[in-house]
Amino acid sequence: MRYLALFRVFFRTSIQTDMEYRVDFFSRIIASLLALLTTMAGLSIAFTYTSSIKGWSFPQVMVLLSVYYLMDGLIEMFIAPNMRNIMAQVRDGTLDFLLLKPVPVQFLATFRTVNIWRIVNVLVALGLSSYTIGKLSLTVGGVQALTFIVTLAAGCGIIYSFWLILVTLTFWFVRVDNIEQIIWQAFEAGRYPIEIYPVWLRNALTYVVPVAFIITVPAKALTGQIGLSYALVSVCVSAIALLLSSLFWRFGLKFYTGASA
Amino acid sequence: MSESPHIVVRDLRKVYKVHEREAGAAASLKSLFKRKYKEVEAVKGISFTIQPGEIVGFLGPNGAGKTTTLKMLSGLLYPTSGEAKVLGFTPWKREPAYLRQLSYVLGNRSQLAWDIPAMDSFIVNQAIYEIPERQFRETLDELVNLLDLEKLLKKPVRGLSLGERMKCELAASLLHRPNVLFLDEPTLGVDVTMQTRIRQFIAEHNQRYGATVILTSHYMADVTALCKRVLVIHHGSLLYDGDLNQLSERIAPFKQVRLDLETPMEASEFAKYGDVVQIEGAKVTLRFPREQTSQVVSRLLTELSVVDLTVEDPAIEEVIDLVFQKVQA
Known part of the structure; x- marks a missing residue:
C-alpha cells in the first residue's frame, strides 16, 4: 500500500515535469508512427515472396511487431528513464540523497520517474495489435488475454532485472555508457520471430539475454500459439531474474558505501 | 535531568582504496587490466560526543575528513573501524527509523528535482517521510x-538563484522535523545577505525544535554566529574539541596589538616586539605570545610615539590558519 501511494506521488510529479516539455508529445507521435511504418513496409516486401517465415504468417509477425513496440513503449515509459538516472546519479554523487531516505533505495531509484509521453508508443502499439488481431480474425478469449497480460508483465520484470544488473556495474566502473547499447541491441533482435535466427543465437536470446520471454512469448500468447501453462515458465524466469538482480544491486550498494571491503 | 547524548563517536576510522594511475598511454592500458591501489586514511580514529540540541562547528581545510565523517554518521559510508551511535542507532545500518529523524544538507548538491517547482519536491518528501497532512502544512507554513x-x-x-535554491533545499530537508541535522557548507556560493538570513534561520530552527546540528563551513562567520563548540579536524585527526572562544587560547596562545603611530616605521624595526601581521603606513598590527602582553605593551608605549593602541585576540580565521600551519610544519 505504502509503495503504491509513493508510486502515485512519483507518477504525478513526473507528469508535471513532462508537461513542461509539451513539444515532446507531438514529436513522439511522429517518431513512433514513422518507425512503425518503415518496419511494416520492410516486412510486407518480405512477405510478397512467401506466405510464412518459419511458421509465422504475416499477420502473426505484425502482432509480434506490435508487442515489440508495446514493450519498447513500456520500457521507455517506466524503466529506461530511471536506469539512466541511476547512472547519472552515481556519477555526480546525488545517489547519496536516495540513500538518506527511509525507503528502500531500489524502489526509490527505479520507480521515481515516468516518461509520460512515451504513452504514445504504447497506444500506437495497442492500436496496431488490435488491428492485426482483427485481420487474423482471431477472437482473443479470456484465458488468452490473461496469458498475454501475465507474460507481458513477466517480460517487463525480466528486462527490468537485466537492466538493473547492468546498471549496478556503475558502482564499480562509474562510467558504463555502452550499457544502453547492449540492452537495445539485444532487444531489437526480438523484433523478429526468434525462430529465424541460427540455433546458437536463438539459445542466447532465450537463456542469456532472455529476449524471447520479453517479446516472443507474449506475442505467441496473444495469437494463441501458447497456453497458460507456458506463462508459468515466464513468471518463474521473471521471479528468478528479479531476485538475482535485487541481490546483485544490494551487493553493489554495499560496495558503493564501502561496506563490502 | 540528564538526557543521553545524541551523537557518540568512538575511534571512527575510514581508509579509502584509491585507484592509482600513472601517466602515459601504456600505463593506462595496463591499468585497464590490473589496477594498482593505494590506501588513504581519510579519518584516523576520531572520538567525540554531542549532546541533544547542540550546534557544533566542524572545522578543517579541504580534505581534512569532515565530509567523510559526516557521511559515516549519516550512513552513506561504512567505516573501516570504530563505532558510532546517533540517536541510539548505528548509522550505517541505515534503518528507516533512523533515516526518518535525519537530514543531511550538502551545499554543493541538490536533492530537488530540477524541472519542477520546489513545492512538488516537497510533496514527494512528504510521501517518502509519511508526514501527516496537518503537520506537513504547519511545518511548511513556518x-x-x-x-x-x-x-x-x-x-x-x-x-532559481543559488541562494534561493539553497533556501528551498533547507526547507525540503526540514519538512520531516529531523532531530539530527548535518549541514555541509550550507552557505557555499551564497551572497552575504542570504548567508546571514540562512544563519538566522538555522539558529531559530534549532531553538524551536532542539535538533542537534553539525555544521561545516568555509565561512568562519557561519561558525562564530552559530556554534559555541567546535571540532577542529586536520589530516583525519581531531585537533581540538571545545569552546570556540577558548580555541585561540588553547591552540594559538597569541595576542595582537594594533598601533597607530605618529610617523611610519620600517617593518624590520618591530622585530624586537613581535611578528608583524600587517603594516600600512603608520598603522601596524603585531602579534606576540599571550604571556608577554603587558610587557610588550608597556615597552611599545615607552619606546615608540604611539597615537592609539588596541590589544585584541587574533581573528578566528587566523587562529585556524595558524593551527593548520603548525600541524603541517
Whole structure:
C-alpha cells in the first residue's frame, strides 16, 4: 500500500515535469508512427515472396511487431528513464540523497520517474495489435488475454532485472555508457520471430539475454500459439531474474558505501 | 535531568582504496587490466560526543575528513573501524527509523528535482517521510515564513538563484522535523545577505525544535554566529574539541596589538616586539605570545610615539590558519 501511494506521488510529479516539455508529445507521435511504418513496409516486401517465415504468417509477425513496440513503449515509459538516472546519479554523487531516505533505495531509484509521453508508443502499439488481431480474425478469449497480460508483465520484470544488473556495474566502473547499447541491441533482435535466427543465437536470446520471454512469448500468447501453462515458465524466469538482480544491486550498494571491503 | 547524548563517536576510522594511475598511454592500458591501489586514511580514529540540541562547528581545510565523517554518521559510508551511535542507532545500518529523524544538507548538491517547482519536491518528501497532512502544512507554513519562500515555491527549481535554491533545499530537508541535522557548507556560493538570513534561520530552527546540528563551513562567520563548540579536524585527526572562544587560547596562545603611530616605521624595526601581521603606513598590527602582553605593551608605549593602541585576540580565521600551519610544519 505504502509503495503504491509513493508510486502515485512519483507518477504525478513526473507528469508535471513532462508537461513542461509539451513539444515532446507531438514529436513522439511522429517518431513512433514513422518507425512503425518503415518496419511494416520492410516486412510486407518480405512477405510478397512467401506466405510464412518459419511458421509465422504475416499477420502473426505484425502482432509480434506490435508487442515489440508495446514493450519498447513500456520500457521507455517506466524503466529506461530511471536506469539512466541511476547512472547519472552515481556519477555526480546525488545517489547519496536516495540513500538518506527511509525507503528502500531500489524502489526509490527505479520507480521515481515516468516518461509520460512515451504513452504514445504504447497506444500506437495497442492500436496496431488490435488491428492485426482483427485481420487474423482471431477472437482473443479470456484465458488468452490473461496469458498475454501475465507474460507481458513477466517480460517487463525480466528486462527490468537485466537492466538493473547492468546498471549496478556503475558502482564499480562509474562510467558504463555502452550499457544502453547492449540492452537495445539485444532487444531489437526480438523484433523478429526468434525462430529465424541460427540455433546458437536463438539459445542466447532465450537463456542469456532472455529476449524471447520479453517479446516472443507474449506475442505467441496473444495469437494463441501458447497456453497458460507456458506463462508459468515466464513468471518463474521473471521471479528468478528479479531476485538475482535485487541481490546483485544490494551487493553493489554495499560496495558503493564501502561496506563490502 | 540528564538526557543521553545524541551523537557518540568512538575511534571512527575510514581508509579509502584509491585507484592509482600513472601517466602515459601504456600505463593506462595496463591499468585497464590490473589496477594498482593505494590506501588513504581519510579519518584516523576520531572520538567525540554531542549532546541533544547542540550546534557544533566542524572545522578543517579541504580534505581534512569532515565530509567523510559526516557521511559515516549519516550512513552513506561504512567505516573501516570504530563505532558510532546517533540517536541510539548505528548509522550505517541505515534503518528507516533512523533515516526518518535525519537530514543531511550538502551545499554543493541538490536533492530537488530540477524541472519542477520546489513545492512538488516537497510533496514527494512528504510521501517518502509519511508526514501527516496537518503537520506537513504547519511545518511548511513556518518554513515559508522564516525563509521567505512564498514566491519561490511555484517556480521550477532551475529558474532559481543559488541562494534561493539553497533556501528551498533547507526547507525540503526540514519538512520531516529531523532531530539530527548535518549541514555541509550550507552557505557555499551564497551572497552575504542570504548567508546571514540562512544563519538566522538555522539558529531559530534549532531553538524551536532542539535538533542537534553539525555544521561545516568555509565561512568562519557561519561558525562564530552559530556554534559555541567546535571540532577542529586536520589530516583525519581531531585537533581540538571545545569552546570556540577558548580555541585561540588553547591552540594559538597569541595576542595582537594594533598601533597607530605618529610617523611610519620600517617593518624590520618591530622585530624586537613581535611578528608583524600587517603594516600600512603608520598603522601596524603585531602579534606576540599571550604571556608577554603587558610587557610588550608597556615597552611599545615607552619606546615608540604611539597615537592609539588596541590589544585584541587574533581573528578566528587566523587562529585556524595558524593551527593548520603548525600541524603541517
